[in-house]
Amino acid sequence: MHPRILSVLDYDIDNHLNRIVPHSRVSRLPKPVSRFLGYRENEYKEPTRLVVVFWSFLGSLLGLLIIGAMYKYAPGLTRWNPPIMIASLGASAILDYNSIRTPLAQPRNAILGQTFSALTGVIIHKLFHLNSNWEDVQWVAGAVACAISSAIMATTNTVHPPGGATAVLATTNAEIIAMGWIYIPFVLMSSCVMLALACILNNIQRAYPVYWWTPADLKKEKDIEDLEQVSSNGSEKVLRGQSMARTSQADPDTVVISPHHLYIPDTFDLDGDELAVLSRLQARLRWDSAMDERPRADSSEG
Template identity: 45%
Template sequence: MFTSPVNFDIDQYLNRFVPRPRLHLFPKPISRFLGYRSEPPRPVGDVAKWAWACIGAFCGLLVVEAVYQSSGIKEFRTPVVIASLGAAAILEYNAIDSPFSQPRNAILGQLFSAVVGVGITKLFHLNPNFENLRWIAGALSVGVSSAIMGLTKTVYPPAGATALLAATTPDITALGWLLVPLILLGNILLLAVACVLNNIQRRFPLYWWTAADLSPPKEGDVEAEGKASTASSSFDGLEKQESCIFIDSSSVHVPAWVSLEEDEQLLLENLRVKIEGRLRLTGSQDTDTTQV
């Protein structure tokens, strides 16, 4: 007997409360290092990408380790570095176009996994035979963390290692709830260094919350309002065709019944940025609309 699949998209409930990005309002040097581009960045060769990935991973982990070794943190007998941050560095400096590398996944994924890992470990620790149950606590921590990250669209592979370390590595287990702010601090430092180094020749992050179009712009945002009015005129008569996706230079229209994965939203956002960049380069005042 076949049953219909059950789907859940948390963004359908959250995105209505998330403000529209306004990075363009910052001074250009600041907005650039926050990932905003008024036109598509020029392509960078593979050798340059590998070189920047090497520099980024080195500098990012060096900063994290230096902070962890500071007197204010070292007194809690913290490790030199939490091992899962090594995997995080590969994502933040090498695979920067992946949805897994974006700030929402990096911060919230680590937060949820650390809380789950420490919480489950402490529950297992109530059993006097805990040392013989570590392996079960570790597997359960990763499984629950994986489900929570999937439900909240914050999948972050290094976070699975964080949950596992909380249960199976005595030095990390000894940190207890201190692991939560410690892993968040490490990831925030990696992201801060990534915003500086990755934006010298590349673009990072591609978005801070989601690649999907967010709530309409608020009154007073002149540039955003102009784009919104242009998008509205370009979609007049098109929104009735609920079997199509429409992309123009300022927004993406997706039928309400279509549920997109994060990488699919990212693809559409990249197409929108390319259209916007092409219009800026050609000086066209007309809105170019692409139907998918």
């Protein structure tokens, strides 16, 4: 398969988002604060199994009790007649307070996965509701909502399994359907409350979250980009200002990279991302060459 087609099929949104997302500065906060945001100076070690069981039980219990009490007694919320409990939050509680080290339980997934799914479910219901006999195909709406929310979560790297149920409920549960668009902020609010409680309880003897946005080291990625001053815009513009040549030299399968020249065989059809990689390598060679020459220049001046 053509490399360009493969690069499209292997699309990863974080390749674009990580360039603009600021790296975590949690470690700079006062220790009491950074601790309850998941930061640890020393290597984390999971406590004994019964300790994990206790905190998982307490977190799930308190988290759902708080949500239920808000739905039942909060003056600003009760007027929307929410259900006693959004069932998918029970599944979220297992991830937020039990399997807290998995990627599926991290804040980005827990918040955005649920919110995207709620939005998807409401939109799908609204579209199916345009059909006068929509009750006859309500089961289809549930399946479509779940499938689309799954695709959206996978594309945005926000997979949170309870989100599937969140989308289905928006198309099949009468109480939630009656809420309409307000269902989305309810899900967002509930997810944020459960996350806040998770940061408190899970950091007493455990550590949560493992990361807030991505496990990648955003600081190192940005440092490399600043050093090399290279853009990955998907075209040969990434090599502007550099000596690049197409060549049919003796070895047609060899790419030659030097600090000031880049030779690519005519038989190579490279896309923008691949050209950017070569450009980064050349920028690194130029940097190393400049560092090697600096001591000699200084000594000659002396």
